[in-house]
Amino acid sequence: MSSAVADYIVRIEGTCGAESDIIVVLKFDKKDQALEKILKKATLKNKIADIIYDLTYGEYSFRFYANGKIIFRGITNKQTLNKILDDLLI
Amino acid sequence: MVDFYENHNANVHRGVHTLSLEATELYEQGRERVANFVNAKESSEIIFVRGTTEAINLVAYSWGLNNLKKNDEILVSLMEHHSNIVPWEITAKIRGFKINYANVTSDGILDVKDFENKINSKTKLVCLSHVSNVTGMVNEIKKLSKIVHDHGAIMLVDGAQSVPHMKVDVQDLNADFLVFSGHKMLGPTGIGVLYGKKELLQNMSPFQGGGEMIKDVVFDPANQRCNISWNMPPWKFEAGTPNICGVVGLTAAIKYLEQVGMDNILAHEQALTKYALNGMKNLGKIMLYGPMNSNKCGIITFGLAELSSHDIALLCDSYGVAIRSGYHCAQPLHQIFQLQSSARASFYLYNTIEEINRFIEVLKEIQTL
Numbered sequence: 001m002s003s004a005v006a007d008y009i010v011r012i013e014g015t016c017g018a019e020s021d022i023i024v025v026l027k028f029d030k031k032d033q034a035l036e037k038i039l040k041k042a043t044l045k046n047k048i049a050d051i052i053y054d055l056t057y058g059e060y061s062f063r064f065y066a067n068g069k070i071i072f073r074g075i076t077n078k079q080t081l082n083k084i085l086d087d088l089l090i
Numbered sequence: 091m092v093d094f095y096e097n098h099n100a101n102v103h104r105g106v107h108t109l110s111l112e113a114t115e116l117y118e119q120g121r122e123r124v125a126n127f128v129n130a131k132e133s134s135e136i137i138f139v140r141g142t143t144e145a146i147n148l149v150a151y152s153w154g155l156n157n158l159k160k161n162d163e164i165l166v167s168l169m170e171h172h173s174n175i176v177p178w179e180i181t182a183k184i185r186g187f188k189i190n191y192a193n194v195t196s197d198g199i200l201d202v203k204d205f206e207n208k209i210n211s212k213t214k215l216v217c218l219s220h221v222s223n224v225t226g227m228v229n230e231i232k233k234l235s236k237i238v239h240d241h242g243a244i245m246l247v248d249g250a251q252s253v254p255h256m257k258v259d260v261q262d263l264n265a266d267f268l269v270f271s272g273h274k275m276l277g278p279t280g281i282g283v284l285y286g287k288k289e290l291l292q293n294m295s296p297f298q299g300g301g302e303m304i305k306d307v308v309f310d311p312a313n314q315r316c317n318i319s320w321n322m323p324p325w326k327f328e329a330g331t332p333n334i335c336g337v338v339g340l341t342a343a344i345k346y347l348e349q350v351g352m353d354n355i356l357a358h359e360q361a362l363t364k365y366a367l368n369g370m371k372n373l374g375k376i377m378l379y380g381p382m383n384s385n386k387c388g389i390i391t392f393g394l395a396e397l398s399s400h401d402i403a404l405l406c407d408s409y410g411v412a413i414r415s416g417y418h419c420a421q422p423l424h425q426i427f428q429l430q431s432s433a434r435a436s437f438y439l440y441n442t443i444e445e446i447n448r449f450i451e452v453l454k455e456i457q458t459l
Binding site for chain 2: 015018021023046048051065066073
């Protein structure tokens with residue numbers, strides 16, 4: 001992950017459970033800027049009351065929460081996640 | 091706790107100065123209070139640890155490594171929290187004893203017949219949670235304890251989810267060990283309790299070495315070694331400076347719980363659980379896991395069709411409702427439920443009907459997404 005992207009992120013956590021989901025927690029003061037960038041590059045599938053955004057990027061689906069959390073589904077590889085984050089946030 | 095740090099902050103059992111004596115008094119008063127809370131025969135049966143996990147590890151290493159050997163068996167249930175599985179798997183690898191796992195039904199209820207079938211003359215120890223942290227199911231410890239003792243084994247009860255929520259009496263249950271955590275009962279994190287019967291504790295080796303847990307450390311010049319004799323329980327198991335302020339906080343928490351009344355707390359939680367279950371049952375996409383009878387504490391584990399537990403938790407979080415998602419450190423039970431993970435709502439004495447209403451409203455919104 002590039003340092004520019006790392007500047008958006010507080011923490012990345014793998015979820016507990018059999019699902020290979022990853023939660024990315026964004027810095028509170030950067031979340032709106034991150035959303036703006038993501039919406040330009042990812043495909044918006046659904047939006048609920050400006051709180052929840054269902055998105056896809058390539059073969060990956062993810063959900064952006066307006067409180068600054070993103071859940072990526074089906075990603076087990078850290079390099080893959082880093083590349084997606086670089087693509088979306090640079 | 092603020093009063094402790096502002097006015098009585100010193101180490102315990104070390105100094106003769108006023109602050110140290112005051113700290114010691116508060117610390118040992120806390121031990122008395124905890125002993126009374128679980129109806130231990132005496133306060134020396136109460137050992138302060140970091141939490142339930144450390145308490146089970148203490149038993150596994152201090153009792154298990156010295157009392158379990160090849161050809162011995164222990165019985166653990168498949169509904170246990172990982173903290174009541176992993177220490178036994180580790181020590182079983184070291185000592186070569188066998189672990190039997192008692193089955194749990196697809197409803198999340200302990201299979202008592204299987205439990206009985208798996209106890210035999212080789213069984214030395216049975217480890218069982220009083221209340222499941224996944225389903226809230228209450229195990230009939232008193233009845234099971236009799237079965238265990240009839241076979242000549244001893245019983246460790248994981249009280250992490252029972253002691254905060256109901257009156258627990260170690261003498262009535264005939265528990266040989268009872269473990270629980272302060273942070274689940276309004277106390278601070280980093281403090282927990284191991285209750286052990288006096289005769290067991292007296293014969294156990296120390297868990298950790300250091301100050302406080304020894305009576306003498308005498309250097310023998312001839313052998314160039316130190317000869318060490320242990321302190322009496324409970325101090326034999328409390329090496330180093332303990333979490334004194336944690337004990338002060340736990341004591342305050344127990345005082346508060348006792349003022350409210352443990353029976354009142356349980357009744358309140360069960361009423362909230364029943365109310366929530368009634369509301370949740372009417373949601374079209376809900377899946378409820380675990381027993382639905384009244385013999386459960388304030389825990390509801392559930393899923394919503396087409397949503398992962400983490401999605402549910404993040405969605406609830408967006409509405410200001412905090413729930414847990416994942417395995418809840420009980421992966422074997424999720425294997426029985428054939429679940430990848432689950433969402434869990436839990437209630438305590440501070441929760442209200444209005445909060446349950448809000449929670450159900452949020453679930454209603456979520457299931458329409």
